[in-house]
Structures are given as structure tokens and as C-alpha cells.
Amino acid sequence: MKRISTSIAAIATALSLLVIGIGGGYWWGRSQHPIDGATAQTRRDKDAARGERQALYWYDPMMPDQHFDKPGKSPFMDMQLVPKYTDALASGGVRIDPTLQQNVGIRTAVVEVGSLVTELRVPATLTWDLRHESVVSTPVNAVVSRVFVKTPFEPVRRGQALATVLAPEWSSAIAEAQALGKAQSAAARSLQGAAQQRLRVLGVPAGGSRDGGVVLPSPQSGIVSEVLVREGQSVMPGTPLFRVNGTDTLWLEAAIPQAGSAGIGPGTKVQATVTAVPGKTFDGEVEALLPQIDPTSRTQRARIVLRNEGGQLVAGMFAELTLQAGEGPAVPLVPTEALIATGTDSRVIVVGADGSFQPVRVRTGRTGGGRTEILTGLKGGERVVTSGQFLIDSEASLSGALQRLEAPAATQPSAMPDMSESTKNPPPKAIPKYGEGMDGSAPSQERQP
Template sequence: MNRSKTWITTAAWIAAVAAGVAGGYWWAGREGSADMTNAEPEAAADEREVLYWYDPMVPGQRFDKPGKSPFMDMQLVPKYADEATGAAVDIDPGLRQNVGIRTETVAIGRLATTLRVPGTLAWDLNRESVVSAVAASLVSRVEVKAPYTRVERGQPLATLLAPAWSTALAEAHALRQAESAAARELQAAAQQRLRVLGVPAGASGDGSVTVAAPHAGVVSEVLVRDGQAVMAGTPLFRINGTATVWLQAAVPQAEASRLRAGTPVRARVDGLPERRFDGEVETLLPQVDPATRTQQARIVLRNPDGVLAPGMFAEVAIRPEAGPARPLVPTGALIATGADSRVIVQDADGRFHPLRVRVGRSGDGRSEILEGLKGGERVVVSGQFLIDSEASLSGLLERLDGARDDEAGNMPDESVPDESVPDEGMPDMRMPGESEPDDGMPDESVPGEGMPAGDASAADTPALHQADASVRAIAEGRIELSHGPFPTLHMPGMTMRFPLADPALAEGLRVGDSVRVWVRSDADGLTVERLEPLADSATGQQETQP
């Protein structure tokens, strides 16, 4: 009985040990399979080549190792080599339609633009006359006493009495009546004396003479009165012709070189909005206004019915000479970076890549491309900034910068001003909702040319973006802010650290202060350019934005 029990116990123990050994082998095999299964994606992840790490909010700044972003409260994101699309950006056709990406073919044409500038009317000095006294005399009667009186040619202006003339006329008259031979010899001398004294042919015997207008026009100045004694050469009247008037127009310096004598002009004045007046450029004055950087153009306008008057303000439409045929792109397709400009080009495979260009003149909504395009390419005219951002993430812009640096080392220095920003020589004088005035000029643009963009422009001063915030920390040229949304950046409120453009901006600020912050956004991220306290930090009250 005891032997039987012992045998059963021994058998049960052996069975338990065998089951444990078998379970151990099974578990070990299961763990090994799991380890190998998990090792495959880890190995695959380890095999992916990381090009760099970046902050999605500041894609232009790159880091050589992972970690926390110095700009945002988030971890840096790796950029893998297999995610780079090479030399172009691929965008799904459906996405192109959703975001409104449109392209246009680059055309070759001449940029024949209409330049609109302000101007002021003045007398045409080529049609001005000054009536003067030809001898010492007494003004016995003034016929035209009021300035700006219209006169006709030959109309009497004043009557003068010259004592020297009366004596000479009396002697000539007496000799003319004499019959002696000696008197007849003196007649020629008397007539010569009258000519020397300047006595007109119609002078009366008492020495009085009537001064008449030399041509039709307006008496702009009356310089004498009845009974006034005048010396020889004294100005009596100033008369200005009205058949033409001068228009002094302020032309932007960049456009002045395109004007020539005889360039056609059409003008309109505010007092006569329904009429247009034609003329041509007479000359460019050799002086530039240092305040406005404009050059005065003297324009002769025809004024057949005399309705134009000096001092009137006019808007001038000038059509300068068209430049040579060049590739033309919509001005809106240009991406101006400050140092240069680029466009987004679509290749034959439908992929997009940035291309640096050198821009010439702009106008009528188009810009000349001096270098970079040849014509026939398709450029993005809407949605190009989205593609440009993707190109920045893909490293295309860095390769573009590298190519520019290589070219700069092999090219001579021949800086050409970037004219992709339309000239601001003349402000837009239209009221909101008012359509652009019709200047009446015929459209002489070459096919492929557009209408001017005006100017848009690229300012030298970067735009600043504003939000309200609370100071969390200040250290080592940086400030940590808990800020509200930046509407112009479409950036929500959060807490993050910003570099200070000048450490002195944070002087006097303490943790907990409410401030208004202005930041600059560029390839290096967001930088604080300006800080203003909103309220006393002890109260913790924050000023409300209007």
C-alpha cells in the first residue's frame, strides 16, 4: 500500500516536471517569435536614413539631432531621405483642385504699359508776351484794368503820352510843311529821329500812342495805372496765350528713362471729368525731387476752347515706348524674398519645382523676366505659396540657394534692381468702390501682355504680427510667453519661448506681466521685435484689444 502511494506520488511529480519543462520550451519559443516579429519594424525604422530634424512651425531651421524645439513646446520631427521627392514636389490632382492651384503659360511679348501720374497745369511760357513802354512817358489812360481779362490781337490796352515824342513829331510835321530846299533836306533827318525814338507809325501829333495786344490771350498781369509815369522798358502788361498749356507731371525715376520728346499723353482734370485732353511730352527737366524720387516732365496739352486754367490738378496717362520682347509672367506669380524672386514651374510630368528668376519692369499686371525663363513654361499663378512651403520642407530651396551661390562665384557683379514691386510713384486716388477711370487711350499692348499690377511691392521693413501675452520667464536673450492667437499668422494661442531681437526689450518686465507682443516671422522662426506692457502686473489686468 505504501509502495503504491510512493509510486503514484513519484509519477505525479515526474509528470509535473515534464509539463513544466514543456511549458517553458513553449513560452521561450513564443517570446522568440515575438521578439523577431517586433525586431523587423525596428530594424526597418533603424535602416531609414534621417536627413535632419526640424520644427514644422519653423521648417527653415534644421537640427542635426532630435530633441525639444527651441521655438515651440514640442519635439523635433525627423525628415527621412526616402521622404524627399528629389528635385520637384508632387501634388495629387484632387488636392490641386481643392486648394485652387492654377498655372499659366509664359508668353513672349513687349511690356507696353500705361503710366498714370499726377500733374499740375501752368501757362505755356512759349506763348507769353510782355508789353513794355518804349520811351519815358505818362500813362494817360488804361483800357484793360483787371487781370485775367481776355483780349484779342490788336485790342487797345493803354494810351501813353511821351514828351520826347511830341517834340520830335512837331518838328517832323513842321519840316513836312516847309517848301525851302534847306527844310526838305532836314525832313530825312527828322524821320530818322522818330525811328530812333521808337515812335510808332500811328502816333498822333501830340505824342500820344495807343499800346495794343500783340496776340490773343489772357492779360495775366496789369502793372500800370492811370497817371503813372514810366521809364523806357517798364513792363506794362503780361499776356499769356491759351491755345496750349503746360502740364508739369511727376514721373517716377524708374520710368523716366522710357519717356521721349513727343511721347503721346492723355489727361483728365477733376473739374471736367467727362473730357480728355491730348498732348505730348515736350521735355524731361534735368532735376529729380529728392523727397519723392520723381522727375518733372513738361507736357504740352492742346486747349482749343481755353477751358484749362493754370493751377488745375490733372491725372495723366502716358504710354511710354514698349520695351524689347521678353518672357512675361503675371506679377502675382512672383514670390519675392527680399534678396531675389522666384516662380513655381510645372514640368512635363506635372511636378512642381521652384525656379529663381531676375525680374525687370512691371506694369499692367505683368512683369518682365530677364533671366530664368525662356517662354512656353507653365508657372503657378495661384497657390504658389503652398508649393513654396512644401519645397522648403523638401530641401529644394536650399539646393536652389546652393546653385545661386555657385553662379555668384562665376558671374561678374552686375546688380540689377528688382522691379517686381510696382512703382508707387502715384497713389491710388480712387474712392472705395470707384472703378478705374477710362483714360481713353487705345490699347496698344502686344498679344500676351496684361494690364499693370501697380505696384505692389515689397517693402524693406518686414511685417510684424501682434498678440497679447503673459510673461512666464526671461533668460539669456529669450522670453517665454503664454500668448493669445496671432490672427495674421493663423497661429493659435500657446506657451512658447521667443528669441528677442534686442535683449533690452525685456528690461523692466517681470514674470506675470501682461504685454502686447509684436513678432517677425522669417526663415529663422518667430523673433520678438517689440514689447509693450498692457497693465500693472500687481493687478494682473490685461488691456483689451480694440
């Protein structure tokens, strides 16, 4: 038993000495090869003197946040470290081999400047044009003696008799006017004007009299949409008796999605098709965009005047509308497929003059015809990637281009980071953990710019 305890103590002592030796050797190598601005700058000066590309640092592509001051093998993966050159950092873009671009099918398009014309297709319902609706009533107490139009939706002509009413006030005024009209004396003729004025004040219709009553004529040609009276019924002054609607024009009530209402207003041209009249298109225009949003469907009602050529359309029909929104100001336009939406913003991949790819944040506007308005971020004339941009976006994320894109302009790092402060006041060295570096080098705590 004592021999076993002695063996365990010997093994523990050996392991402790091994760890101390490795840690001390690592500390000594670290002290001989510090990762500071002076070492990195000296290496860059030597590269510049030889006319070679200047490497700012080396990194493991699987862990790009960890930087090394010289090449070698990655302590994390079984692979060589990759250099990050100053010219690539200055451009802030991503470079892809032309052969790889061809293999993955990367396509580009030029950003055009113009006005986006959008077409919107929505369903609608035909209703009566209330601007051409007339209500027939009497301004005096009366009794309906006869009704000539007894069923709704019956077509009528202007002046056609709708009903006959018995109204004592009207009858006495009409009889007085007729008697004065036949008088020959000068006094009677002077009262003729007053009698006619009384007829107008009482609202006596111009339909004449029939069967001892006064005829109520139709005020316009159209359709009697409502019959609200029957024979023998007594009516009070102002009681509606008939409702007559014109048919030359109809209203289309359409629900416009809130997102598509931009550019639509009074005067917007509209084309409507109705399944009941196949092969024919009816032209109209938006009369008003009602200032009210349906809170459930988030739509806005549009009132459209549609010309009813030939009287083929009737109220209640369903129609399909095609609206062309008015052209807005000229702005950059990109193919919609070029956009990369992240949920919080949108960006595109722009091809630089040197062939590198740079992510650019944009603010989008309307979309139509496969193109999208760019309100901020592009000026026009740039070349953007339309196919394979997600692969480039992933590479930009690894290389740190997206981090520089997300950083505020005032705090973005320059192409060559300022290492003066770290050179003047180097931080105290600490013994690293076992296995953290290799060959006397260790990961730097700098964040990739």
C-alpha cells in the same frame, strides 16, 4: 542611516553600468553599420540591379538636415523615415500629387514674350504756356497818360490799345519822320530812310498816336494776366507794364513718381480730363521731363502741352492725366500674382517637363496691367504657378530646393555626391549621446545638398 547610504550607492552604480552598456552597444552597432559612402553606394547598386528607384538616403521630414543610410523609424518623431531618391535630387524640384494639386487650386500660366504697355494716372494743374507769353514795356522814359485795360484777366485782341504813354524821344522821332515824309526835295527824301530806321531803333510801337501820346497795342490775342501800371505813373526803360498770355495752348504741370517715369519722355501722348468740363477729353503730349527730382515726394515734374479747344480751359484748373509709357524691348512677361517676393529677391515656381515644380530666381522690371517684366531668369514659354505657389515654395524649402537655388552655380552639388574622400579616410568614430540613433544607425552630419 548607513543602510540608506548603501542603497543610494547601489542605485548609482546600477545606473552607471546601464549607461555604459547602452553606449557600448550603440558603438558596437555603429561599427557594424557605418554611415559612409561605401554602404550607401552598395545599397544604391542593389536597387539599380533590381530596377528599382535608387534611394540616396532617408530623412525625417521634420528634420530634413539629418540623413540616415537605411529606412526605419525616426529617432526624433514617432514616424517612418522618408527616402530621398536620386532622380528627385537630380531634378532639384518638388513633386505634388495631382489630386492634391486640384484640391489646393494650383493654377499655372505660360510666360509670354512681349512689350509691356503701362498706363499712369496722375493729377496735374493747368498753367499758362510761357512760350506764348508777351510782356509790354517801353524802352525809353515815359509817363502813362491813360490806361485802357485796367483789370487783369481781361481778354484782348491783337493790336488792341492797352495804354497811352508820353515819351519825348518817341514824339520827336515820330514828328521828324512825318515831316520828312511830306518833303518834296531830293535831300529830304534821302533822309526818310534814316528817320524810319531811328523809329525802329527807339522801339516806337506801330499803334500810332492818340491824345498827343503813343499807343501801346497788345502784341497778341489772349488774356491780360497782369496789369502793372496806373495812369500818371512814370516808368523807366524796360519796366513791365502788361503781361499778355495766349490761350490756344496751356501747360499741365504733373508730378510723375520716380518709379513710374520709365518710358515717359518728350512726345508721350497724354489724355486729360477736367471736372469743370465733364464728358470731354483733351489731348496733348509731354514737352519735357524736367531733370529734377523732388527730394521729399520722390517725383519728377513733367511739362505737358495741352490744346485748349474752344477756350474752355483756364489756368489754375485741376486735371487728371492718363499717360501711356512708350513700349520697351520685348521681354518675358509673367502675371504679377506669380511672383514670390522675399524682401531680398523675387522668384517664381516653374513647372518642369516631368511635372515637378522648381523655384527660379528672377529679376523684375516694370509692372502694369497685371503683368510684370522679367529681365533675367526666364526666357519665355515656361509655365509658372500663379495660385498656390506659396505652398509649393514651403515644400521646396523643406526638400532643399531653395538651398540649391541660393548656392552659387560653381558650388552646387551634383545629383550623386562624391563619397570617395569619406570612404578613403573615414572620420574617427565617436561614442554618440544616449538616444541619438536607433537600430545601430545614427544621424549623418552631411548637409542636404
